[in-house]
Structures are given as C-alpha cells and as structure tokens.
Amino acid sequence: MEAKKRSVIAELSTGELGFLVTEVRNHLLAGVERELEPLQITAAQFVVLNSIMSGKGRTLSEFCRLLGYDSGAMTRLLDRIEAKGIIRRVENPADRRSHIVELTDQGKAVFPQARLGTEVAIRRLLAGFSENDAEALRAMLKRILANAAEG
Numbered sequence: 001m002e003a004k005k006r007s008v009i010a011e012l013s014t015g016e017l018g019f020l021v022t023e024v025r026n027h028l029l030a031g032v033e034r035e036l037e038p039l040q041i042t043a044a045q046f047v048v049l050n051s052i053m054s055g056k057g058r059t060l061s062e063f064c065r066l067l068g069y070d071s072g073a074m075t076r077l078l079d080r081i082e083a084k085g086i087i088r089r090v091e092n093p094a095d096r097r098s099h100i101v102e103l104t105d106q107g108k109a110v111f112p113q114a115r116l117g118t119e120v121a122i123r124r125l126l127a128g129f130s131e132n133d134a135e136a137l138r139a140m141l142k143r144i145l146a147n148a149a150e151g
Contacts, residue, residue: 039113044077046118
C-alpha cells in the first residue's frame with residue numbers, strides 16, 4: 001500500500017517555511033552586501049537610507065521597528081552612517097527629546113548608486129521569474145504578513 005503523501009502546508013509547518021525564509025534573507029543580504037561594498041555601505045545601512053528616501057523612517061524608534069534592532073544597536077548603526085557623512089541627526093521640532101535623521105548632500109548623491117546595486121542583487125534572485133510569478137510571490141508574502149499581523 002502506498003504511503004499518503006504529506007501536504008506541503010504540513011511540511012512548511014514543521015519549520016521548513018522558517019528555514020526557507022531565513023535562507024532567502026541570508027542570500028538577499030549577502031548579494032546586497034557584495035553590490036554595496038564598493039560604496040562602503042552595508043545592507044543595514046542601505047535600509048536606513050532607503051527608509052529615509054521612501055518616507056518610512058526618520059526617527060530612531062521607526063528604524064528600530066523596521067530593522068528589528070534595539071535602540072542601542074540602532075544608535076550604533078546610525079553613528080557609523082553619520083561618521084561616513086551620509087546622514088545627520090537634527091532636533092525633532094515635534095519632540096525636542098528626539099532627533100530626525102536625514103540624508104546629507106553626500107547621502108543624496110550616493111543613494112541612487114546604492115539603490116541600483118540593491119536592485120542588481122535582487123534581480124539576480126528573481127532570475128527566471130515571470131511578471132506573474134513575481135506578482136504571485138508578492139501577494140503570498142503580503143498574505144503571510146497579514147496573517148502574522150492577526151497574530
């Protein structure tokens with residue numbers, strides 16, 4: 001008698017989903033790091049720059065939420081980016097106890113190159129995907145995130 005084949009959902013539920021997501025994340029970050037190396041920017045630093053440019057992050061707490069860092073680690077990351085002259089922290093007019101992070105002129109100049117490098121790395125991972133494949137991938141990832149938000 002033939003053994004019943006285990007469902008894909010059952011297999012993913014045993015931890016395979018986490019393993020696959022982690023592996024994809026690791027390869028994505030490694031690819032981005034390679035592309036950004038000539039600019040002396042790390043993947044985490046690019047996330048900060050991209051967040052500023054897209055309007056998704058401007059304060060320490062917003063960056064902590066986006067990157068999953070605690071405030072100490074995020075402060076150290078911002079210190080390293082600021083030392084490169086790419087960002088500056090200015091007093092937050094809405095809350096004098098905090099700062100807003102903004103790109104310097106140097107940061108604005110390097111951002112397009114960094115974004116292009118990131119796109120190259122991600123396109124490499126999406127090689128062979130059709131537009132329909134990519135749309136399905138995006139929809140499924142958004143569905144997983146929506147399920148996670150429901151908790």
